[in-house]
Amino acid sequence: LHLLLFLDLQNPPESSPLPAAELVPMAAAIDKKNSAHNSFRRSFNIRMYQGPTWSKFNYLEQNGPDLLAQNDNMKAGGAWSAGAMIEFDALRQRWGVGIEWNEYIHQLNYRRTFEQITTIEDALLQVEVNPNTGDTLNTVFGEAEVLVVAQRRVVHHNRLRAITIPLEWQNQWSLTPVLHGGIALGALVHWRTSLSGRTFTGEEGNIVNYSDSEFPSNRIAVTPMFRMHATYDIAPDWSLELSARMASLKHASRPSSELPDQSGQFKGRLL
Numbered sequence: 001l002h003l004l005l006f007l008d009l010q011n012p013p014e015s016s017p018l019p020a021a022e023l024v025p026m027a028a029a030i031d032k033k034n035s036a037h038n039s040f041r042r043s044f045n046i047r048m049y050q051g052p053t054w055s056k057f058n059y060l061e062q063n064g065p066d067l068l069a070q071n072d073n074m075k076a077g078g079a080w081s082a083g084a085m086i087e088f089d090a091l092r093q094r095w096g097v098g099i100e101w102n103e104y105i106h107q108l109n110y111r112r113t114f115e116q117i118t119t120i121e122d123a124l125l126q127v128e129v130n131p132n133t134g135d136t137l138n139t140v141f142g143e144a145e146v147l148v149v150a151q152r153r154v155v156h157h158n159r160l161r162a163i164t165i166p167l168e169w170q171n172q173w174s175l176t177p178v179l180h181g182g183i184a185l186g187a188l189v190h191w192r193t194s195l196s197g198r199t200f201t202g203e204e205g206n207i208v209n210y211s212d213s214e215f216p217s218n219r220i221a222v223t224p225m226f227r228m229h230a231t232y233d234i235a236p237d238w239s240l241e242l243s244a245r246m247a248s249l250k251h252a253s254r255p256s257s258e259l260p261d262q263s264g265q266f267k268g269r270l271l
Contacts, residue, residue, distance in 0.1 A: 043088065043089070044086055044087060044088040044089075045086070045087040045088075046084065046085075046086055046087075047084065047085045047086075047087060047096070047098070047241065048083075048084045048085075049082070049083055049084070049085075049241070049243065050080070050081065050082035050083070051080070051081065051082075051243075052078050052079070052080055052081075053078065053079045053080065053081050053102060053103065053104060053105075054076055054077075054078055055076065055077060055079070055104040055105065055106050055270055055271065056074065056075070056076040056077075056106055056270070056271050057074050057106040057158065057268050057269070057270050057271075058071050058074060058268060058269050058271070059071055059074070059200075059266055059267070059268050060250075060267045060268055060269060066202075067200055067202075067266055070200045073108060073109055073110045073111075073200075074106060074107070074108060074109075075106065075107040075108075075109045076106060076107070077105035077106045077107050077157060077158075078105065079102075079103040079104060079105040079159075080103060081100055081101060081102040081103065082100065082101055083098050083099060083100030083101065083102075083164070083166070084098055084099060084100075085097065085098030085166065085168075086098065087170065093169060093170075094169070094170040094171065094172065095168065095169060095170065096166065096167075096168035096170055096184065096186075097165070097166070097167055097168075098165065098166050099163070099164070099165055100163070100164040100165075100166060101161075101162075101163060101164075102161070102162050102163075102164050102190075103159065103160070103161050103162075104159070104160045104161075104162075104249075104270055105157050105158065105159050105160075106157075106158050106270070107155060107156070107157055107158070108154065108155070108156045108158060108197065108198050108199070108200075108207070109154075109155050110152070110153070110154040110155075110200075110207065111151070111152070111153050111154075112151070112152045112205060113149070113150070113151045113152075114149075114150060114151075114152070114205075115147060115148065115149050115150075116147075116148055116150070117145050117146070117147055117148070118145070118146055118147075118148050119143055119144070119145050120143065120144045120145075120146060121143055122141050122142070122143075123141065123142065123143065123144035124139065124140075124141055125140045125141060125142050125144060126138075126139065126140035127139050127140075152205065154198070154207055156197060156198040157197075158196070158197025158198065158199075159194070159195070159196055159197060160192065160194075160195050160251070160270065161192070161193045161194045161195075162190040162191060162192050162193060163190075163191045163193060164188050164189065164190050164191070165188070165189040165191075166186065166187075166188050166189075166225070167186045167187050167188075167189065168184040168185070168186035168227065169184065169185050169186055170182060170183070170184045171183055171184075172231070177233075178232060178233040179230070179231070179232055179233075180230070180231040180232075180233075181228075181229070181230050181231075182228070182229050182230075182231065183226070183227065183228055183229075184226070184227040184228075184229070185225075185226055185227075186224075186225055186227075187222055187223065187224055187225060188222070188223045188224075188225050188247055188249075189220065189221075189222050190220070190221045190222075190223065190249065191219055191220055192212075192215075192219040192220075192221065192251075193219075194212055195210075195211070195212045195215055195251075196209075196210070196211045196212065197209075197210055198210065199253075199264045199266050200264060200266075201264035202264075206264075208264050210253065210264070214253050214254060214259055215251070215252075215253055215254060216252075216254055221249060221250070221251065223247050223248055223249045223250075224247065224248065225245055225246065225247035226245070226246050226247075227243060227244065227245040227246075228243070228244050228245075229241050229242065229243035229244070230242050230243075246271075247271075248269060248270070248271055249269065249270040249271075250267070250268070250269050250270075251268065251270065252265075252266065252267035252268065253265050253266055253267075
């Protein structure tokens with residue numbers, strides 16, 4: 001930026017033999033300031049964010065019980081996440097690295113109506129009554145088979161909590177001088193902190209609990225992700241951003257040979 005200079009003539013003091021001129025800097029024009037600000041590239045940005053998460057679990061095919069039929073009973077659920085990211089320029093590209101706390105919740109929502117025949121012991125089978133007096137003359141007790149119609153409903157919220165490191169390549173374009181749009185591609189490195197819930201087994205209607213102990217000891221998982229965002233500048237160094245991210249996470253229990261008899265083995269994907 002070149003400053004414009006002009007001459008400001010000053011009256012010389014009586015002791016000075018010659019007139020003197022002083023160079024005074026002139027303030028840059030407003031359009032010059034704006035153009036300088038727009039061309040300024042920050043070395044890095046800090047982005048802090050939080051918001052709701054939406055997740056849904058689906059079973060995947062495996063060489064054990066066929067659980068794909070139970071995917072209709074797995075419903076989406078909401079939770080919350082928060083994080084911070086440093087965005088910087090390197091190799092003529094824009095990058096982002098951060099750290100997050102994430103919780104993913106989905107529902108096991110099972111409803112079944114079934115009929116079964118039940119045997120009742122010492123059921124009253126017959127009563128003999130005197131038609132004139134109304135007195136009971138004889139009663140017969142024994143076993144009786146009855147048809148029972150019942151409905152079973154199970155609703156449970158399965159939870160996965162993780163500390164996550166997002167790694168992003170970013171691209172952004174300006175829609176207006178203060179409104180920008182962009183995308184980001186990259187990966188999420190999850191460190192699983194806890195996992196609990198309920199799952200189906202190969203037996204129809206049999207639902208068992210699971211916890212973190214039923215899962216592999218390796219708690220690290222890497223998942224691909226895609227993010228879209230819109231940014232509004234409220235000041236030269238501050239902006240508001242609305243962002244949406246999509247990711248897919250596979251996780252599976254340990255082999256059935258390593259699990260207790262009452263537990264179920266499964267493989268699935270969390271979206």
